[in-house]
Amino acid sequence: MATEATADDTxxxxxxxxxxxxxxxxxxxxxxxxxxxxxxxWDQQVMMPEGGTPARSKQLSALSSVHHDMVTDDETGELLDELDDADLTDEQAAVVREVRREYERADAVPVDLVEEISETGSEALQAWEEAKAEDDFETFAPHLEKHVELKREYAEHIDPDRDPYEVLFEEFEPCLSMERAESILTELREALVPMIDDIRDSDVELAVDTFEGTFDEETQEELSREALELVGYDFDRGRLDVSSHPFTSGNQFDCRVTTRFDETDPLGAVGSTIHEFGHAQYNLGLPQEHFGTPLGQSRDLSVHESQSRLWENHVGRSEAFWERFLPVFQEHFPQTDDATVRDAYEAFNQVYEDNFIRVEADELTYHLHIVIRFEIERDLIRGDLDVEDVPEVWNDKYEEYLGIRPETDSEGCLQDIHWSHGNFGYFPTYSLGSVMAAQLFAAAEDDIDDLDAKIAEGDFDDLHDWLGENVHRHGSRYETNELVKRATGEDFTADAFLDYVDEKYGELYGI
Structure with a gap:
């Protein structure tokens, strides 16, 4: 049950x-x-010609340097010191808290290191794209090695006495401890591995063949646009494009999404498009009057991921959604005219035995994809794993945890864009966000009458309003656990997620 707004909310x-x-x-x-x-x-990943990388690297490096200089300027520190004992409202105190966190971390890192990390990221992005296209990890390896070295140095400047991976994790999730994150990942692994084993032993056969065949990409793009229109994406403040890795970029005035298409997997494009919509809707729902301040910025990546996973899994993968969306799908792809709503629901929620790609993974095995990445990047940063050994370790872990072994680096350790940006510590937020999504959606179901029926009718207004009221409008005012507790009445736990998957997949597979 969502808590009501109190006087200090305004x-x-x-x-x-x-x-x-x-x-x-x-x-x-x-x-x-x-x-x-x-x-x-955004332009570099969507529109920029391939030859633009050298200039773009310098441009982004210069802006990164300017940003760093502005944050760490002596005046920033002096103003924060002056506000130490000031009589501030709750909102003002939250802004000062968030700015102080950013200032203290940035002030600890030399500007030349910031520039080098930025420039390395631009160069590594192009190298990653080439390496993935050519299935050649060695092309990317030197860039990854440099990122690892730079990020270790970065973490050491911030706190030389702490685990460097924990320091980097705080870049993306500053309000939950590494211990709490690892605890949740452990809960998921311990619950999901036996559940997945039971599913694979089940005699139930889902309608997995319903959407087999060839689905041209141009029509998939038209379908993705209709999906965005259905769930309420504001094209006056956004756009849809194609990129090698789906992502969202922007703010409450201009927030753009990208997706990608596979002619043999139309459901993958639907899922990734709705996923990115959740990110965009969060950004677009942030208060416009606080643009450029912490009150107008998203809380952190766990909360951000909760929004995308809520829309992708609890809406887009629901039977109710397909009551409304299946006729739209069939209008674009008449070869699926014989499919029922139940067929679509089962096809979209099957648990795969041999899927190697995280962004195409089912809702359960997805978290083992995350655990593998988490363990590898943690060991890289801690110095327990050499870059040259990443492909073999990656493949070994897939075989151990998922019973499959990638045949190429492109479907293995080169599939994700994150390490090309140097984003170590990012991956755990995906699972944390999925867990949070279940807790938020359960609270929304309690508060909204007949939410399933509204989704089946294509009426998402109440859900938009609930998320806007309980999550989006607060920006970074509240730290993560407090935000979740205000929205749901409970501390952040994995309980709602585990209950949700038990019920959903127990019914689907008869376990």
Whole structure:
């Protein structure tokens, strides 16, 4: 059950101290630089000609340096010191808390290292794309090695006495401890491995052949646009494009999504498109009046992922959604005219025996994909694994955890874009977000009458309003657990997710 808004939800900032106003002005300016970098990054992955990488690397490096200089300027520290004992509203105190966290981490890292990391990321992105296309890990390996070295150095500057991977994890999830994250991953592994084994031993045969065949990419793109229109994407503030790895980029005024297409897997495109919609809807739902400040920015990647996984899994994979969407699908692909809603539901929720690709994984084995990446990147950063050994270790873990072994690096250790950006510590947030999505959706179901029926009718207004009220409008005002507790009445746990998958897959597979 969502908690009601309290009086302090509408703090009056009209009496803000002068130092607070000055700090807010600085924050808005450096976040504008960050937004510009985001647009250049989007362009690099979507529109930029292949030959543009050398210039783009310098452009992004320069903006990264400018941003770092603005954050770490002496005046920022002086304003924060001045606000230490100031009489602040709850909203103002939250802004100062978030800015202080960013300032202290950035101030610990030399600007030349920031520039080098940015430039390395631009070069590594192109190398990763080439390596993936050519199935050649050796092309990417030197760039990965450099990223690992730079990120170790980065973590050491922030806190030389702590586990460097834990320090990097806090870049993406600053409000939950590494211990808590590992605990949840362990709960998932211990619950899902035997469940998946039971499913594979089950005699139940789902309608997995329903969507076999060839589905041309141009029509899939038209279908993806209709899916976005159905769930309520605001094309006046966004756009849909194609990229090698689906992603979302933007803010509450301009938030763009990308997807990708496989002619043999139309459901994959539907899933990834709705997934990215969840990210975009969060960004677009952030308060416009707080643009450029922590109150107008998303909480963190676990919360962000909860929004995308909620829409992808609890909406897009639901039987109710396919009551509304199957006729649209069949209009675009008449070869599926004989499919029933139950067929579509089963096809979209089958548990695969031989899927190697994380973004195409089913809802259960997905988390083992995450565990593998988490263990590998953790060991890389800690110095317990050499880059040259990544492909073999990756393949060994897939064989151990999932019973499959990739035949190529492209379907193995080169499939994800994250390491080309140097984003070590990112992967755990995917599973944390999935767990959080189940807890939030369960609360929404409690609060919204006949939510399933509304989804079946294509009416998503109440769900949009619930998420906007309980998650989006708060920006980064609350730390993660408090945000979840305010929305659901409970601390953040894996209980709702485990109950959800037990019920759903128990019914599907008769286990």
């Amino acid at each position: 703090d009056d900032a009209s009496d803000a101290p002068d130092a607070y106003d000055a700090l807010l002005d600085r924050v808005q300016r450096w976040n504008a630089v960050g937004s510009a970098s985001g647009v250049l990054g």
